[in-house]
Amino acid sequence: MSETTHDGGVALGAAPSPDEGLTPARLADKYGLSVSGARPSLSEYIRQLWGRRHFILAFSQAKLTSQYSQAKLGQLWQVATPLLNAAVYYFIFGVILKTSRGMTRDTFIPFLVTGVFVFTFTQTSVMSGVRAISGNLGLVRALHFPRASLPISFALQQLQQLLASMIVLFLVAVGFGNYPGLSWLLIVPTLVLQFLFNTGLALIVARMGAKTPDLAQLMPFVMRTWMYASGVMFSIDRMLAGRPEWVIRLLQYNPAAIYMDLMRFALVDDYGSSHLPPHVWVAALGWAVLVFVGGFVYFWKAEERYGRG
Template identity: 65%
Template sequence: MSTQAVPADSAEQAVSPAALAALHGLTDSSARPGLLDYVRRLWGHRHFISEFARAKSTTKYSGARLGGLWHVMTPLLNAAVYYLIFGLLIGTSRGVPDFIPFLVTGVFIFTFTQSSVLSGVRAVSGNLSLIRALHFPRAALPIALTLVQLRQLLVSMLVLLAIVLAMGQVPQWSWLLAVPVLAIQSLFNTGLALIVARLGSTITDLAQLMPFVLRTWMYASGVMYSIAHMAAHAPAAVRTLLDLNPAAIYIDLMRFALIDSFTAAQLPPHVWAIALAWALTAAVGGFVYFWMAEERYGRD
């Protein structure tokens, strides 16, 4: 009796797809890479991140008549409203020297964090077509959107410095502290954007809820008032929580850098160490938290 040989194509068809892929050295392109490999891939896409951020910055106000001027006008108008309501009507300006630079600095710095979170929460859910069309580290999206907000803040800082100068402040060496403050805050904001990007990819209502959360955070961050003045007689536990609030810390550090009347005595103890600890915790923790769900983005 003769034995008929089985064709090679038939033999391959009898093998499962997973085994066949392994046989030929193929891997799942959507599988989550190792953490270090993921960092290397992200660095390899640094030009994509930069160009994506530039494109987003260019098109954000492309339909508005005033265009990019809204980068500056939005926080300025917010500051004007807060000055009218809190400074004049409620009277939070009492006991706060240089209240206008104090207020505008708080508004600009908190807006940086607020905008980073709001853009981060839609980083995945708002770019599903791009995610499904191209293969790249998904963390590039929230990082790029935070970079957009940083670029807008840098433009706004020119206006902030003009206001500070107009209000009688004199340039000093302490102004250089604004650079490390913005660097540390950018790390913190990036971490928050990564966290809310993962949450927003599955919790569709988070984008609607987040403005209320951020507004509450703003009221607790001393944007429109001096925490040291308003909470002078608060319980020690409340004062400690206010002092550890990262948004308030970055605002106060920028005020300390730019405003003469805002002295080191108004800063919490170990403020630079606390600021750096918040930034590293948010950046590292947020990055790992986002990476852990890498293979699910665009599929949920």
């Protein structure tokens, strides 16, 4: 073929492109292209997360450092806040309402402080997780990285905060006659399982909060209701003595109650196994695996939608 140029000459016509007539999908397949921001496979997503492990740790440490940077007492508030909450709960529930039924003062105070510290770990993980995406849209839209890094790093931040507070918890336990023993070794698996459970919850509420930012305003009421139903300020089996057995078991198998009671069993000498539901370790493991795996998959399924709209 030939065509006439503007000066009257003849030029050879351009050969047709080998890609002419190909659909966009076929072009992408031919040249190995993929949609920008598309969700990777689950195995690839896990591999990407592992590659960002240093970022996750550094981000959690930076958030922890900056959390109280404007306060004069700084990081001391990590310990002071749950201790003040425990003092208020002791006055209201221990002194006024007498929820310490069957427990001496020396048993009830470490029982209460342990419950407050452990539940606060779950509470703050959920509250920070619900804003993990919606509160960091600038970062989500500016950089390409697995979005699960954010809720995981927030859960890790709360774990670091709890570990710093554990020193005070140990001092309270020892101060009321609960000295270190073999049962204290149970603290490690309890915290590992609770961390997995909390991370799964953070992933679930992070996806929900990304779609519905108003959920962050509702969550404090949800967490407060959960706290009152979990036996933070009272022993479930003693408070509900005489009630139907299924009601007691229902509240005892509540995951927040399980992790609190396991920690109390480890730290408080007078809080024996009789206060724990049957197969409590199986239940603790089951909740951790179910919520962590389910939460991770639930979050991953919406990976390509975070930060859009």
